[in-house]
Amino acid sequence: MAVSDDGPPYDVVIAGAGPAGSTAAFVAASKGLRTALVEKRGPPRDKTCGGLLTNRCVDLVQEVYGSAVPKEVQIDPSPMPVFVAPPSGIRQGFVVPGEYVLNVTRRAFDGWLASRAADRGVQLLADSEVLGYSTFSDRIVVSLHTPAGPREVRTRFLIGADGIYSRVRAQLRPRPLADRASYIQEYYPRTGTFEDWFYLMYRGDTSPIYAYVIPKRDLLCLGVGIHTTVGPTFQRGMTRFKSWLQEDLGFRDEGVRHREGFSVPFGNVVLGEGPVLLAGDAAGFCYPPTGEGITFAVQSGAAAARSVLADDPLRTYDVETAPVREMIEAAAARTLRLSDAEREERIRTKAGL
Numbered sequence: 001m002a003v004s005d006d007g008p009p010y011d012v013v014i015a016g017a018g019p020a021g022s023t024a025a026f027v028a029a030s031k032g033l034r035t036a037l038v039e040k041r042g043p044p045r046d047k048t049c050g051g052l053l054t055n056r057c058v059d060l061v062q063e064v065y066g067s068a069v070p071k072e073v074q075i076d077p078s079p080m081p082v083f084v085a086p087p088s089g090i091r092q093g094f095v096v097p098g099e100y101v102l103n104v105t106r107r108a109f110d111g112w113l114a115s116r117a118a119d120r121g122v123q124l125l126a127d128s129e130v131l132g133y134s135t136f137s138d139r140i141v142v143s144l145h146t147p148a149g150p151r152e153v154r155t156r157f158l159i160g161a162d163g164i165y166s167r168v169r170a171q172l173r174p175r176p177l178a179d180r181a182s183y184i185q186e187y188y189p190r191t192g193t194f195e196d197w198f199y200l201m202y203r204g205d206t207s208p209i210y211a212y213v214i215p216k217r218d219l220l221c222l223g224v225g226i227h228t229t230v231g232p233t234f235q236r237g238m239t240r241f242k243s244w245l246q247e248d249l250g251f252r253d254e255g256v257r258h259r260e261g262f263s264v265p266f267g268n269v270v271l272g273e274g275p276v277l278l279a280g281d282a283a284g285f286c287y288p289p290t291g292e293g294i295t296f297a298v299q300s301g302a303a304a305a306r307s308v309l310a311d312d313p314l315r316t317y318d319v320e321t322a323p324v325r326e327m328i329e330a331a332a333a334r335t336l337r338l339s340d341a342e343r344e345e346r347i348r349t350k351a352g353l
Helices: 019-030 055-065 106-119 167-172 234-249 294-307 313-335 340-350
Strands: 010-015 035-038 052-054 080-085 094-103 123-125 129-135 140-146 149-160 180-189 198-201 211-216 219-226 258-265 276-278
Touching: 010 019, 010 129, 019 035, 019 055, 019 106, 019 294, 035 106, 052 055, 052 294, 055 094, 055 294, 094 211, 106 123, 129 149, 129 167, 149 167, 149 294, 167 276, 180 234, 211 234, 219 234, 276 294, 276 313, 294 313
Parallel strands: 010 035, 010 149, 035 123, 080 198, 149 276
Antiparallel strands: 052 094, 080 094, 129 140, 140 149, 180 219, 180 258, 198 211, 211 219
């Protein structure tokens, strides 16, 4: 039997202490709201991800938290320029002017964000999970699984920032499998002529989305995006990707050291319903051509927290996030349909070539 919380209700309960949830909690507490942040593993906790922060994300963190991303959460090499290779190959590739990424571990970065939220007075419910909720005219009752057993808490607003497999979103509107992409990463000893760059590489027989290389200390992280509705499979895509890297950059396969995978949203952004809002991957804020979600997690988490102070929170959130949603939906609609000739043209046009 669940234990009911007899204390004063929260203003906001937030599910998930990733970048979206911790940012929502930080902003809500900064606005004077009684805030609880619920995380089922930790924090800190490990999160499978490429672990890169764009310069836009770095600027957002500075803007929202008033602090630069600390060096302690970064790993070498960091920062890194961004290199884009079109289907025609590395020789036609280019470093994107003014773009860079910070190389981080998600355990360290996410843990730092959660600690900043706790410093603002957020009540952190560690190793606990939001299982579901019930809405009433004047409150939401949130059901939790905690180390001490089932518990219920009351709140005025609930923000679901609990990732791609969000329980909050599943209760509102489950995400179809077609609205997900997956990334498989393999780590190899560093060989070849790779610079300390983040390599984004586009070729349809390798990935219908994109493939990438991220230097991580003395290893290379090779990643391939896949989608259930189109080919190639991961095995074929990774084999072709390694052949491409061998031909253009002298990569040698000296044996995979580690393999991991993760899913990300692919369009179909859902903001919430009534006093329940969604942020980050739970909402679908991820850019399909690159799988980039941390920037949009910070952005949407902050916007969701600000919106609960408005007379019409969902409408306010809708207006604030509209440009990003439209960009994501348009990219999701075209990404899987592009031919290599179209990819080449888009990349060269954006580069001014």
